[in-house]
Amino acid sequence: GENVEQHPSTLSVQEGDSAVIKCTYSDSASNYFPWYKQELGKRPQLIIDIRSNVGEKKDQRIAVTLNKTAKHFSLHITETQPEDSAVYFCAASKVGVRGSTLGRLYFGRGTQLTVWP
């Protein structure tokens, strides 16, 4: 099966700085990579995703990059704010791949991001 590694496990930054979280995956057939933000006591929220036919995707202050050759993808948050403090999870999935369960997500272990004011 798929194995998703996520680093770092904790990340502290000053407000206004950038934060980068990195994930690697093992199965070259994976083709969909979402990122979730989970605030304390809340459900995971999908914040951005990328498909394997795209190298980068941006949405305001967040961006995700994908390197298929190296099998890694990263979340970039610029101009961080205290409200960005949360646990972030990366995941990988095989969509439309024969024999795979549609939507079956393999999650990383999570990164606790703390943004200090």
Next chain:
Amino acid sequence: SAVISQKPSRDICQRGTSLTIQCQVDSQVTMMFWYRQQPGQSLTLIATANQGSEATYESGFVIDKFPISRPNLTFSTLTVSNMSPEDSSIYLCSVIRDTSYEQYFGPGTRLTVT
């Protein structure tokens, strides 16, 4: 996205008893999943809830312990049977619509077993 609700939001149960958790979606979805999230941990997939047929369980999870029903395209239940303190966790359902890769989570059910 989808509007997903879960009942109950939390419960405290005695060991040896069972609890059924409900997941309701505001419109038809293709896929429904059940996850477990222990404190400070990542999400672990329990099973895929299949409409009209038996759920597909992940390694380490069995139907006798976690029976799942999905009678239609908007509703599913997960039962945690013969509970022990090790079952204390947050249980979340998630859904995917037919036209999207995107997976959305319910608010979760916080279960404490004493």
